[in-house]
Amino acid sequence: MTGESKPLTIGFVGAGQMATALAKGFRDAGSVPASSIVACDVYPAAGERFVEQTGGRLAPSSAQLATEAQVIFLAVKPQQMTQAMADLRKSLGAGQLVVSIAAGVTLKTLAAGLGEQVRTIRVMPNTPSLVGCGASALSRGASATSDDVALVQKLLSNVGVAVEVPEKLMDAVTGLSGSGPAYVYQVIESLSDGGVRMGLPRDTATKLAAQTVLGAAQMVLTTGLHPGALKDAVTSPGGTTIAGIHALERGGLRGVLMDAVEAATDRARELDAS
Structure with a gap:
């Protein structure tokens, strides 16, 4: 250039x-x-x-x-x-x-x-x-x-x-990766709260939760595998992970996160038009 x-x-x-x-x-x-x-x-x-x-x-x-x-x-x-x-x-x-x-x-x-x-x-x-x-x-x-x-x-x-x-997709980017860190902070905080609920000290629970999110994200980026495939790889029949996933599905985690991206995208569009 x-x-x-x-x-x-x-x-x-x-x-x-x-x-x-x-x-x-x-x-x-x-x-x-x-x-x-x-x-x-x-x-x-x-x-x-x-x-x-x-x-x-x-x-x-x-x-x-x-x-x-x-x-x-x-x-x-x-x-x-x-x-x-x-x-x-x-x-x-x-x-x-x-x-x-x-x-x-x-x-x-x-x-x-x-x-x-x-x-x-x-x-x-x-x-x-x-x-x-x-x-x-x-x-x-x-x-x-x-x-x-x-x-x-x-x-x-x-x-x-x-x-x-x-550029027409920039508002969707704002809703996903622009606002997304805040969603993940809430996920980390909630996982930490769960650890405390089960008896872990707060600093230990937060450290484990944050590192777990970091490691899982790195697995997606490094392996190139679909997140669903990586999830299946750690989900044993009748095991602890599937019990936890069942609870997440009952709570509507997927839909809630999708709604968050949609809401943030819609708000970005409103701000762009103002």
Whole structure:
């Protein structure tokens, strides 16, 4: 995208937690050295924390940042996006790629704010990106290329996994992986409560519950097997696991989780339309 002779510089307009997590992931994976990471933020404290945790540097403004970075991540809050795009627009060049991680900000909004000719990609990350286990989805703008998509997927893979979806599915992504960590936290808490109910100390129960969820998720990703097949593999006839599964089925666990994704998706659609 920028030519083999020029190192890739990544800029962040907004230096909050998600921007810091991404920058650290890029740096730690060796994709981008700290010297090639630059950020700006209207809040000095956020900029200072960004530099402390990533080793990057600060630019005095988004206009200055745009003179240095070939890839610019818009990492401001949705309500700050209009002003951020207005500040950035006049400084963008033809060779730059803009990646938005602001929830609910559509590609149409990005094109209107930055210019139709600007190459844009919209990303929906989730909070486990902060610990390198994120699940991100991305949608390309009309001017973005396949190379742009490949680059962003490669960068995001440093903090988890990243998949491309049509923008019309972004609200479903929000309902599943965007809001999903909260559902899983409730599952972990409930499993821990069950352990306490059966006599385990709270810290032991929570540790076992969290590790069990982590391990089960890793089994799905590592083996590539259908979750139902993995479930069957640990469910012996007349055993303890099938007794527990029977209780989950009576309680409607599957339907409740499906309803949660549907409700969050519907709410994301309402917010996008507002």
